[in-house]
Amino acid sequence: GENVEQHPSTLSVQEGDSAVIKCTYSDSASNYFPWYKQELGKRPQLIIDIRSNVGEKKDQRIAVTLNKTAKHFSLHITETQPEDSAVYFCAASRASGGSYIPTFGRGTSLIVHP
Amino acid sequence: DTAVSQTPKYLVTQMGNDKSIKCEQNLGHDTMYWYKQDSKKFLKIMFSYNNKELIINETVPNRFSPKSPDKAHLNLHINSLELGDSAVYFCASSLRWGDNEQFFGPGTRLTVL
Numbered sequence: 001g002e003n004v005e006q007h008p009s010t011l012s013v014q015e016g017d018s019a020v021i022k023c024t025y026s027d028s029a030s031n032y033f034p035w036y037k038q039e040l041g042k043r044p045q046l047i048i049d050i051r052s053n054v055g056e057k058k059d060q061r062i063a064v065t066l067n068k069t070a071k072h073f074s075l076h077i078t079e080t081q082p083e084d085s086a087v088y089f090c091a092a093s094r095a096s097g098g099s100y101i102p103t104f105g106r107g108t109s110l111i112v113h114p
Numbered sequence: 115d116t117a118v119s120q121t122p123k124y125l126v127t128q129m130g131n132d133k134s135i136k137c138e139q140n141l142g143h144d145t146m147y148w149y150k151q152d153s154k155k156f157l158k159i160m161f162s163y164n165n166k167e168l169i170i171n172e173t174v175p176n177r178f179s180p181k182s183p184d185k186a187h188l189n190l191h192i193n194s195l196e197l198g199d200s201a202v203y204f205c206a207s208s209l210r211w212g213d214n215e216q217f218f219g220p221g222t223r224l225t226v227l
Contacts, residue, residue: 006220016211029117032212034216038155042220043218043220043221044157044216045218046215046216049215071208071227087155089157093212100211100212100221101159101170102159102216103159104157104158104159106154106155106156107133107155107156107157109155113137
């Protein structure tokens with residue numbers, strides 16, 4: 001089955017710095033890669049996603065890049081703010097017998113110090 | 115108004131008991147999911163239903179039985195609860211089966227004593 005590795009598990013930055021979180025996946029059939037943000041005690045919420053026919057996508061301070069050949073994708077947050085502090089999850093969806101099965105990474109706890 | 119709701123928010127029970135968690139979505143979505151998030155925050159899919167039909171059952175013990183009475187509801191019943199079942203259970207929905215954004219419920223924190 002699909003295996004998604006996410007690094008680092010914890011990331012501590014100063015306000016205004018950039019943060020990068022990286023994920024690798026194993027199944028070359030995966031074609032949808034969302035990123036979710038989960039604040040403490042809250043539900044995961046989608047912040048950005050990318051499909052396998054696109055190499056990069058940007059939404060204000062957040063960007064995601066995808067390298068299909070190397071099977072890795074990354075989340076970039078610029079000009080970090082304290083409210084960016086949360087756990088971030090990457091995921092990869094693959095087709096299996098006509099179904100899409102989402103596999104999540106283990107999460108990165110991002111701490112932004114004011 | 116709440117898009118995906120779950121009840122109860124907290125559930126504390128003894129080992130061996132049977133309990134249910136309910137989930138409802140008012141988004142008109144076709145697909146619903148149950149996830150388990152353990153103490154290390156690992157989020158793992160358990161089940162998925164598409165139009166009331168079971169699509170995914172990810173090697174979950176058969177003590178866990180999902181039920182979808184209609185497209186808007188997906189309930190989770192757990193028999194003979196064990197200590198290892200303690201976790202936060204999230205319900206989620208997506209517009210259609212495939213690659214769309216998943217909308218998560220607020221979660222149910224289950225503690226088995």
